[in-house]
Amino acid sequence: MEIYLQQLPQQLINGLTLGGVYALIAIGYSMVYGILGMLNFAHGEVYMIGGFAGWWVLHLLTRNNEVLISAALVISLMIIIAMAVSALVGVVAERFAYRPLRNAPRMNLLLSALGVSIFLQNLVLTYQGAKVRFFHIGALIPEGLRVIHIGPAVFSFMRALVIAVTFLLMGLLSVMIKRTKVGKAMRATAQDLEAASFMGVDVNRIIVLVFLIGSALGGAAGALVGLLFTQVDYYVGFQAGLKGFTAAVLGGIGNIYGAMLGGILLGLAEALAVTFLPSAYKDVVAFVILIVVLIVRPWGLVGEKMPEKV
Amino acid sequence: MMLIVAPHIMPNNYWLRIYTMSGLWVMLALGLNVVAGFAGLLDLAYVAFFGIGGYTFALLSSSQLNVHLPFILVLPIAAVFTMLIGITLGSTSMRLKGDYLAIVTLAFAQIFKLLLLNLDTPVNITGGVNGIFGFDPINFFGFRIISSVAYAYLIWFFAVGVTLGSFRIKRSRFGRGWEAIREDELAAEAIGVNTTWMKLMAFAGGAFIAGAAGALFASFQDSVFPNNFDFPQLVIVYCMVILGGLGNIPGVILGAVLLSILPEFLREYGAYRMMSYGLILIVLMALRPQGIMGEVGFLIRKKIRPDKDQTGRLRTSTELYYDENAKPLGISESKSQYAKSSLAVLELNHVTMDFGGIKAVDDLSLVLHEREILSVIGPNGAGKTTLFNLISGIYPPNVGSIYFEGREITGLKPHQVVKAGISRTFQNLRLFNKMSVLDNAKVGQFCRTSAGPLSILFHLPLHTKEENETDRKAKEVLGLFGARLTGYRFDQQAGFLSYANRRRMEIARALSTDAKILLLDEPSAGMNPQETIEITEFIKSLRDLFGYTILLIEHKLNVVRTISDRVIALDYGIKIAEGSYEEVANSEKVIEAYLGRKRQRVFS
Numbered sequence: 001m002e003i004y005l006q007q008l009p010q011q012l013i014n015g016l017t018l019g020g021v022y023a024l025i026a027i028g029y030s031m032v033y034g035i036l037g038m039l040n041f042a043h044g045e046v047y048m049i050g051g052f053a054g055w056w057v058l059h060l061l062t063r064n065n066e067v068l069i070s071a072a073l074v075i076s077l078m079i080i081i082a083m084a085v086s087a088l089v090g091v092v093a094e095r096f097a098y099r100p101l102r103n104a105p106r107m108n109l110l111l112s113a114l115g116v117s118i119f120l121q122n123l124v125l126t127y128q129g130a131k132v133r134f135f136h137i138g139a140l141i142p143e144g145l146r147v148i149h150i151g152p153a154v155f156s157f158m159r160a161l162v163i164a165v166t167f168l169l170m171g172l173l174s175v176m177i178k179r180t181k182v183g184k185a186m187r188a189t190a191q192d193l194e195a196a197s198f199m200g201v202d203v204n205r206i207i208v209l210v211f212l213i214g215s216a217l218g219g220a221a222g223a224l225v226g227l228l229f230t231q232v233d234y235y236v237g238f239q240a241g242l243k244g245f246t247a248a249v250l251g252g253i254g255n256i257y258g259a260m261l262g263g264i265l266l267g268l269a270e271a272l273a274v275t276f277l278p279s280a281y282k283d284v285v286a287f288v289i290l291i292v293v294l295i296v297r298p299w300g301l302v303g304e305k306m307p308e309k310v
Numbered sequence: 311m312m313l314i315v316a317p318h319i320m321p322n323n324y325w326l327r328i329y330t331m332s333g334l335w336v337m338l339a340l341g342l343n344v345v346a347g348f349a350g351l352l353d354l355a356y357v358a359f360f361g362i363g364g365y366t367f368a369l370l371s372s373s374q375l376n377v378h379l380p381f382i383l384v385l386p387i388a389a390v391f392t393m394l395i396g397i398t399l400g401s402t403s404m405r406l407k408g409d410y411l412a413i414v415t416l417a418f419a420q421i422f423k424l425l426l427l428n429l430d431t432p433v434n435i436t437g438g439v440n441g442i443f444g445f446d447p448i449n450f451f452g453f454r455i456i457s458s459v460a461y462a463y464l465i466w467f468f469a470v471g472v473t474l475g476s477f478r479i480k481r482s483r484f485g486r487g488w489e490a491i492r493e494d495e496l497a498a499e500a501i502g503v504n505t506t507w508m509k510l511m512a513f514a515g516g517a518f519i520a521g522a523a524g525a526l527f528a529s530f531q532d533s534v535f536p537n538n539f540d541f542p543q544l545v546i547v548y549c550m551v552i553l554g555g556l557g558n559i560p561g562v563i564l565g566a567v568l569l570s571i572l573p574e575f576l577r578e579y580g581a582y583r584m585m586s587y588g589l590i591l592i593v594l595m596a597l598r599p600q601g602i603m604g605e606v607g608f609l610i611r612k613k614i615r616p617d618k619d620q621t622g623r624l625r626t627s628t629e630l631y632y633d634e635n636a637k638p639l640g641i642s643e644s645k646s647q648y649a650k651s652s653l654a655v656l657e658l659n660h661v662t663m664d665f666g667g668i669k670a671v672d673d674l675s676l677v678l679h680e681r682e683i684l685s686v687i688g689p690n691g692a693g694k695t696t697l698f699n700l701i702s703g704i705y706p707p708n709v710g711s712i713y714f715e716g717r718e719i720t721g722l723k724p725h726q727v728v729k730a731g732i733s734r735t736f737q738n739l740r741l742f743n744k745m746s747v748l749d750n751a752k753v754g755q756f757c758r759t760s761a762g763p764l765s766i767l768f769h770l771p772l773h774t775k776e777e778n779e780t781d782r783k784a785k786e787v788l789g790l791f792g793a794r795l796t797g798y799r800f801d802q803q804a805g806f807l808s809y810a811n812r813r814r815m816e817i818a819r820a821l822s823t824d825a826k827i828l829l830l831d832e833p834s835a836g837m838n839p840q841e842t843i844e845i846t847e848f849i850k851s852l853r854d855l856f857g858y859t860i861l862l863i864e865h866k867l868n869v870v871r872t873i874s875d876r877v878i879a880l881d882y883g884i885k886i887a888e889g890s891y892e893e894v895a896n897s898e899k900v901i902e903a904y905l906g907r908k909r910q911r912v913f914s
Binding site: 121125290 | 556584
């Protein structure tokens with residue numbers, strides 16, 4: 001028991017970092033689900049592509065273990081370009097794979113999303129290969145800044161960065177949804193797409209925007225995880241997608257605050273579980289949480305139970 | 311014939327292998343077609359079921375655990391064991407809606423793969439990445455199957471078996487039940503289909519076939535590895551089913567054969583293969599969701615055109631709708647055989663339905679007598695439809711109890727309520743639009759039949775008897791509506807009927823459940839005055855000639871006046887008046903509810 005208590009602060013920090021990333025992915029699922037009622041299977045792939053975009057930026061700006069421009073600028077560029085590339089992928093997928101099916105049965109939409117997921121994954125496999133790409137972050141952070149000791153816990157610079165960026169992005173999103181006109185239009189569309197369109201909201205534009213924002217956040221998560229765990233490959237989207245989805249369901253799918261809460265809780269749960277479980281079964285934690293939530297409280301922690309309209 | 315010759319004319323062993331594998335793919339695709347095509351469930355654990363079958367075979371007829379059972383035992387064990395796993399997974403996740411089911415099954419497939427990879431320590435069970443190999447040869451009573459040609463026969467034998475089974479199950483109460491669920495799950499449940507059970511059966515059926523295919527595959531390949539049962543295989547099977555068209559058996563077979571042969575010609579583009587599967591899914595869903603075989607003109611039986619008679623002469627539009635046979639049962643012609651009795655058949659005691667603070671039905675008690683026509687009136691939002699949803703079991707009431715013929719039915723599921731003898735129609739028409747008129751009516755008989763999968767697959771007497779009975783019953787019920795729902799209209803899709811005919815179809819479907827009480831939710835909505843008079847007479851005749859008890863929601867007061875024995879008026883979920891039409895219509899409270907209160911000072 002003693003040893004677990006000693007590890008606790010460290011696991012909390014790890015959990016919070018991981019949780020922030022899950023929350024960013026979960027927001028993308030939740031926003032799309034909130035508006036279209038569809039599960040975007042391809043969201044994990046969007047995240048993976050964000051990771052690759054971040055890797056390329058770092059790769060192109062590094063020579064002989066030295067970054068060509070200031071490290072802060074490189075990190076900012078990595079995140080911004082990852083967000084832009086992922087947003088583009090998300091919007092293109094919406095335009096060609098989901099929009100033609102807006103009035104089709106849900107199963108068709110799900111299958112199309114599955115198709116997008118397979119296509120993107122194998123697109124990356126074909127052009128980037130199956131090998132793992134490593135982020136050489138040694139050049140980015142000066143030696144002295146890499147770790148900060150707080151009591152028994154080690155707070156690495158990257159973890160601090162990930163936590164800061166995720167919370168900044170989530171804050172910006174909240175402000176946008178609550179305070180701006182576009183945010184109001186989004187909330188209206190999520191409640192009733194048809195009614196919103198009758199009130200003069202350009203629903204197609206809102207849907208594109210939702211895919212754009214959700215995918216951009218997923219891309220940011222991809223780049224951040226690359227910086228944190230220093231690697232990416234074509235298959236990471238699958239696991240990350242499932243985790244993000246679990247987080248979204250845990251919080252209450254369709255609700256972005258629920259997604260944030262769910263992500264952080266899932267991150268903490270996983271971090272605490274690895275102290276008890278063999279690491280090969282670490283990923284099972286998320287699946288078990290998912291299945292239990294779906295059976296016991298399918299509307300999530302924050303969401304509301306809705307009776308089916310007859 | 312072709313199947314017998316084929317193994318011998320294959321140019322070499324390589325092509326013979328492809329031929330055999332395509333048989334396996336046909337089996338797998340048809341199995342998935344049961345789950346995803348017939349029942350419309352997005353089951354992403356399907357390939358894990360294939361794997362469970364394969365590994366079950368591997369463990370029971372190799373030196374891995376030193377168990378050597380004969381194939382004739384191992385094959386059914388593998389299939390049944392896989393089916394049990396399928397049922398277990400299904401029963402925990404079946405309450406979930408489409409997308410959630412997909413994710414849970416996907417997570418299950420991932421856990422399965424994790425187990426295959428990691429169960430080589432501490433005890434070596436699955437062999438980890440190295441898999442299991444070197445199985446006992448198949449031996450049927452001394453008849454050994456070793457040669458490639460023998461395997462081709464064996465596997466295609468099962469593929470043909472699964473094909474025949476698929477056709478039979480599709481044209482049975484199971485097939486109709488699944489189709490109804492796929493079209494409109496709530497309506498299916500409300501018309502007597504035990505949707506949870508049927509979805510579980512689809513899951514079990516798919517798992518059974520996948521398990522058997524897994525065992526055959528393992529034996530054929532003489533080895534099993536975790537990556538034989540991974541995501542790419544799942545994607546390929548899905549592509550086959552979707553290419554052929556969900557639920558379309560010949561299409562799925564064609565899809566499976568095409569996708570197992572075509573890649574062999576495109577070997578040099580191997581890297582793009584998986585990518586193109588993704589594209590196939592996207593493009594087909596956008597452009598041809600019914601698959602390559604669906605609705606291709608020359609492939610389907612030529613339909614009789616409704617606008618022409620037998621000689622090919624064009625009918626005039628009045629002839630089309632008022633055929634000479636279109637004489638619905640006139641009331642004047644036959645004597646009334648039944649009238650209201652004083653026996654209470656349906657009782658509601660202090661029933662309340664609370665939607666998060668809004669009481670749609672508030673402490674409502676009512677009694678419905680045998681062979682009575684009781685109308686419920688009230689302004690929009692008064693709780694009339696909620697009342698129907700409470701009786702038919704769609705919502706369980708928060709407070710109160712409901713009794714039917716002295717037996718409590720509170721909290722029963724909708725299909726159990728139908729089986730007890732209460733069926734309903736929907737205000738906003740929930741027909742199974744893509745099913746034929748006849749099949750819509752046949753679904754009503756689902757709860758009166760009981761043939762299981764074995765009866766259906768082997769056409770046992772129970773199945774045949776029930777099918778004949780269902781057919782007779784459905785035609786009899788549709789016959790009540792004359793030519794509007796009979797003749798060539800039997801085969802017409804319900805969605806193509808005119809609005810008024812769809813309303814009639816709703817009633818016919820409710821009648822075909824052999825219910826004693828009919829709950830009719832605005833049966834004359836959207837009908838013109840002539841049609842309204844006709845449907846009013848028809849509803850009256852249902853009681854007078856056939857003895858049904860009828861609870862009716864209706865807005866048209868002349869309909870209510872004509873047929874009601876009694877009327878109750880609801881407002882804000884509360885019963886504000888009850889009695890004869892005159893009593894209710896002249897009640898102060900009712901007038902107030904409809905027209906509002908006389909002007910008075912609200913703030914004094």
